[in-house]
Amino acid sequence: MFHKEGTASIFLATIFTAVVLLLSDYFITETTWLRMTLQIAALLVLIIVLQFFRNPKRSAVLDSNTIVAPVDGKVVVIEEVYESEYFKDKRIQVSIFMSPINVHVTRYAISGLVKFSKYHPGKFLVAWHPKASEENERTTIVVENETFGAILYRQIAGALAKRIVNYAKEGMQVIQGTDAGFIKFGSRVDLFLPIGTPINVVLNQKAIGGKTVIAKKE
Incomplete structure (x- = not known):
């Protein structure tokens, strides 16, 4: 579950990652290490954004004391x-x-x-x-x-x-x-x-x- 404040950031990070994955596959056909590096970096950006905006469900036990x-x-x-x-x-x-x-x-x-x-x-x-x-x-x-x-x-x-x-x-x-x-x-x-x-x-x-x-x- 993710916080609503992260909606725009998660959307942009997802688009960025998808674009990098597609373009690297299309344009970098011979230099495997470069293609892999770019793809891993893009996936890491997405993972970092997702973990930052996570919003774990927590059921607080209400206690006025x-x-x-x-x-x-x-x-x-x-x-x-x-x-x-x-x-x-x-x-x-x-x-x-x-x-x-x-x-x-x-x-x-x-x-x-x-x-x-x-x-x-x-x-x-x-x-x-x-x-x-x-x-x-x-x-x-x-x-x-x-x-x-x-x-x-x-x-x-x-x-x-x-x-x-x-x-x-x-x-x-x-x-x-x-x-x-x-x-x-x-x-x-x-x-x-x-x-x-x-x-x-x-x-x-x-x-x-x-x-x-x-x-x-x-």
């Missing part, structure tokens, strides 16, 4: 920071870095009401850069429920990511684990949680979007 990972990747930050855009106070930041080989679907970490959704143009620093959260192209979304209050997640473009897709609109009721958007190529998502939230992950842990429990209240 948990915050689930919004994306696949590695937990690279767990620390107390000052969140200056929306809360303007201290929060616990949990950041997940996505490499180009990770699934890049963004999922809602909790069910609740979207209170804030804003796009920010910006730079394309590498996603793990300390200033990426404030200076890179990004979107900021705040979702609120009765258990945790308001939590903020931020989709951050990386050095290769040139497009962030965000489906959250202010006033929407959203469901934990469902499709919240997409980030193309290497990137990062930051979660900002209330101080005192019991964190359920550790640094360098692999997170699975919609499945891994980031925080849990008993």
